[in-house]
Amino acid sequence: MKEKALLRIDVAGICIYSQSFIDGLHKSELHPAKGQIHHLRFTIAHYRHNPHLKDMLQRYLFSLLLFTVSLHLTAADNKLKGFVYDSSNEPVIGANIYWEQSKKGTTSNREGFFEIELTGKHEHLIVTYTGYIAQSLHIHDVDEELTVILEEDTQLLDELVISRRSPGTVTQRDALLQTQRVTRGEIHRAACCNLGESFETNPSVDVAYSDAATGAKQIKLLGLAGTYVQMLTENYPNFRGVASPFGMDYIPGAWMEGIYISKGTSSVKNGYEALAGQINVEYKKPQTMDKFSLNLFGSDALRMEANADASIHLNEGLTTALFAHYSDDTQPHDRNEDGFLDYPKTRQLNLMNRWNHEAGKYVAQYGVRYVNEQREGGQDVTHGTIDDPYTISLATNRGEFYTKQAYVLSADELAESAALIASGSVHDQQSRYDLTPYDVTQQNLYLSLLYEKDFSHMHNLSTGLSLNHDGFEEHLDNSSFNRDETVLGGYVQYAFNLHNKFILQGGIRADHSSRYGFFVTPRLHLKYNPAEWVHLRGSLGKGFRTANVLAENNYLLASSRRIEIADHLDQEEAWNAGVNATLYIPAGGREITLTGEWYHTRFLSQVVVDVDSDPHAIRFYNLQGGRSYSNSAQVELSYPFFTGFTFTAAYRYTRSMSDYRNGVTGETRFLSKPLLNDYKGLVTTSYQTPLRKWQFDLTGQFNGGGRMPTPDSSNPLWEEQFDPFTVVNGQVTRFFRNFSLYLGAENLFDFRQENPIIDAAHPRSDNFDATMVWGPVHGRKVYAGLRYNIPRY
Amino acid sequence: MKKTVLLLMIVALSTGSTSTVYAQKKEHKQKEEVTALFTLNEEICHNCKRKIEGYLPFEKGVTALAYGDDGSTVEVTYRTDRTDTLKLQKAFNKIKLEVVETRLEKQQEEK
Incomplete structure (x- = not known):
């Protein structure tokens, strides 16, 4: 093949040369077919010294001339x-x-x-x-x-690896960081009313209720709490601080285009916070989304939900989209008849409008958003039999804006671009935990200026400046905890790419916090492909975080425990290291994807949330040189056994340990973190009929047991350990041309943590505690829904 | 109320399954099935696939769908008594995809 191509170029070379020869016989430096040119040079030289060859060369030149003309004639056709x-x-x-x-x-x-x-x-x-x-x-x-x-196109390949049936969760083959992309198809495999419910088929991320009263959800990655996972929407930080306990509920499933999960410390571009990993949610884009779509959902618990979005293309460069969500889950449920609602009655209104503007090399995005949510938990007052009931109410109003301005300085092979990201939010939560009011308002402003340039195919440099401001007005009972923090920083990141076989990315950022002074965040990522089917990755980096103990843990107020917060809490600081190997093994005309990974996080300083030293108190204090680390190892295997079928099995082992110090006795105990599963197994399968008219999904989560917070030694009201448990979810979807219907069940075998609330009969006693939650607080849920869309062709 | 909701859900889904069963019964009378190759004027991108898979399977008579190795051909198998290449070509046009070449697999001539 190559020979033929070379021959053609040779012929073209001769033609160029021969024309020059005819013009003046001297332009011997012409390119490119050197072999042929040398041959011709020899012929010309020979001609000069041997006139007898004149005829022969004339014939030769004549034939060349003819060939040239014929080529031109061909071009002229x-x-x-x-x-x-x-x-x-x-x-x-x-x-x-x-x-x-x-x-x-x-x-x-x-x-x-x-x-x-x-x-x-x-x-x-x-x-x-x-x-x-x-x-x-x-x-x-x-x-x-x-x-x-x-x-x-390595990015496109990730999507197209997938010939007939694409797996819903795709391991990003060419991403430098270990990244999984959860596609819209995957999001549709479960009830997926919101982001929190989108990880049911994902082995890496756990989402569980934090307590049995507020419905707050705790995300866990690598055995660490969700606060150590940086949440991003459209690649800018979001849902920090007071929004973190409920933020998972603020992103409706129907709005999402995809979710990107990366483990370990991430790029320094997005700041210093991602300690355990990063979750980025991409919303549907006005440029590519359907003209209109509608999602209606109802469950046997009478939870109703409606999502609608529409996009308008005003002209070639200007597009906009409107998103609306309303959910109503206000029916009371008390299956275990302990007098408390199993989960709170919730009502949410969520609206978003986004714009996209493209004019040549300039691209801009704008978005605004508003969330209003009401939650009511505690004792069930529906039947009016309780005098002075224990109730919990949370009223939240949140407004957000963001803009991204990007200018592509060069879109050639070597790209160069500059961008500005600005986002802001005001989050107001007015809450009451029985007699204790807790009100908080957080204002956030984030600015990021980025510049990136490819110096060659091997060398890329990016640099930027960022500013983050958080202002808290926080009142617990009669105490105020108002504070501000402004962090100004800059970063430089260099990437070396050797033919996509070996990639090294090193980044460092320096920041100055108005509360904690200067700090430096170094991060290093490596990727090496010794063979096309073997991808090895490694990462090492530092992360920092400011703990907002009440804002991030206010659900812990759903207990009679005393709140004790130490003075002068430190900034949290940790190293994270990880290695990962992904193998793509051809087998039976398909591909086995096998991933093995190990991550270690070690805290140098941490704000310890201690529910162990005293069963009647929650204490927040500095680690102060104590030990705190987390190890997480995971293996995952995927294989599409036959057309239309996907199968993934995964197992994760987690060990998260910390020193807990008893302030009274001075005793320090090194314990595993409470309410954390020792392991998690996951098997998830999906089958689509050949014309994708039906889809069947089944997922089994095998959750390991773990340690409960230390019970009162004189009056133990709960066990020291909790047992492993299994949750199975299933769904059937029927597709039609412009709509689909789905019917499913969460927790098919109806497993429940029977009595998650301690001493529910006496909510104002010293023993009352609604935060001892390790398993599902509600049983089987049957649901059905409709998705309708008017596509944009 | 709960039972009513459940019942409605089951009825809604069973409507779909009933129609499939009915369609399967009708297949006994099935006539000839052929595969036509539709070459588009562009590479079948991710978004094109989404459009094709969301529209073509629901075109009357279509029984299977696949993609050619060249990256721009869609292989549509259909029942000749229910549709033809012209109708299918119109279906492609409807989703704003342009067919530049249509041919039948195995040199079969359409009746």
């Missing part, structure tokens, strides 16, 4: 010719070659060769092939034979 190769110089068969405006096109043959008729217009020639970056070429000389080299 209104066709452009060329070859398409990949980066390893292999011909690309079946590449699409077409004129941008007139759309007239052709495909390349076995040799990668193509001929395309000229249109007579000035237009770009587009060359595309599945899995490769499309080329848009300006043709200067239609007579010249083209050689087009297509580069692999």
Whole structure:
């Protein structure tokens, strides 16, 4: 194949040379077919010294002239010719070659060769092939034979690896950081009313109720609490501080385009906070989303939910989308008849509007959003039999805005761009835990200026500045905890990429906090592919975080425990290291994906949340040189056994330990973190019929046991350990042309933590505690829904 | 109320399954099935696949759908008594995809 291509270039070379020869016989430096040119040079020299060969050379030149003319005639037959190769110089068969405006096109043959008729217009020639970056070429000389080299589009390949049936959760093959992409298809595999419920089929992320009264949800990654996981929406930090306990409920499932989960410390671009990992939610984009879609959901617990979104393309460069969500879950449920609602009655209104503006190299996005939520938990007062009931109420109003302004300085092979991200939010929560009022307002402003440049295919540099401001007005009972923190910082990140086989990315950022002074965050990521099917990754980095103990843990007020907060809490600081190997093993015409990983997080300073030293208190204090670490190891295997079928099995072992210090006795105990499963197993399968008219999903979560907070030694009211338990979810979906219906069940076998509330009969006694939750607080839930859409074709 | 909701859910889904059973019964009278190859003027991108898979399977007579190795061909198997290549080509046009070449697999000529 290569020989043929070379021959053509040789011939072209001769033609150029021979024309020059005819013009003046002296332009011997012309390119490019050196072998042939040398041959011709020899012939010319020989001619000068041997006039007898004159006839022969004349014939030779005449034939060359004829050939040249014939080539020009070929060019003059209104066709452009060329070859398409990949980066390893292999011909690309079946590449699409077409004129941008007139759309007239052709495909390349076995040799990668193509001929395309000229249109007579000035237009770009587009060359595309599945899995490769499309080329848009300006043709200067239609007579010249083209050689087009297509580069692999690694990002696209991730999506297209997937031939017939795409797996819902895709391990990002070429991402430097270990990243999983949860697609919209995956999000639709479960009831998925919101982000918190989108991880039911994911082995890496656990989401569980934090307590049995407020409905707050705690996310866990690598055995660490959700506060150590940086939440991003559209790649900027969001839902920090007071929004963290309920933020998972503020993102409706129907709004999401995809979720990206990366483990370990991430890039320094997004700040210093991601200690255990990062979760980025991408909303549907106005440019590509359907014209209109509607999602209606109802469950046997009479939870009702409606989501609608619509997009409008005002002109080629300006698009907008409106999103609306309303949910009503206000029916009281008390299955264990302890007098307390199993989960709170909730009502939420959520609205978002986003805009996208593109004008040449300038791209801008704008968005605004409003959330209103009411939660009421505690004793069930529906039947009015309780005098002076213990109730919990939370009223939340949250407003957000964001904008992203990007200017692409160069979109050539070597990209260069600058961007500004600005976001802000005001989050107000008015709450009452029985007789204790807790009111908090958090104001946040975030600015980030980024610049990025490819110096060559090997070297990339990015740098930027950021500013983050948090203001808290916080009142617990009669005490105020008002505070501000402004952090100004800058970063530099360098990436070295050796033919996508070896990638090194090192970043460092320096920040100054108005509360904690200067601190430096170094991070290093490596990726090495010894073979195409073996991807090895490693990461090492530091992370910092400011603990907002009440705002982030206010659900702990749903107990009679005393709250004790030490003075001068430190900034949290930890190292995280991780290694990961992903193997893509061909088997039976398909591919086994096998992933093994290990992550270790070690805290240098931490705000300890201690519910162990005193069964009647919650204490927040500094680790002060004590030990605190977390180890997490996971193996995951995926294999599509047959067409339309996906299968994933995973097992994770987690060990998270910390020193707990008794302030009274001075005794320190080194214990595993309470209410954390020792392990988690997950098996998830999905089958789609050939024409994707039906889909069947089944997921089993096998949760390990763990340690309960230390009970009162004189009056133990709960066990020291909790047992392993299994939760199974299933769903059937029937697709129609513009709508689908789904019916499913969460927790099919109806497993429940029977009595999650301690001393529920006496909520104002010293023993009352609604925070001892380790398992599902509600049993089986049967649900059904409808998704309708008007596609944008 | 709970039971009513459950009942409604089951009825809604069973409507879908009943129609499938009915369709399967009708397949006994099935006529000839052929596969036509539709080459588009562009590479079948991720979004194109989404459009194709959301629309074509619900076109009357379509029984299978696959993609050719060249990256721009869609292989549609259909019952000749229920649809034809012209109707299918119109279906592609409806989702704003342009067919530049249509041919039948195994040189079968459509009746």
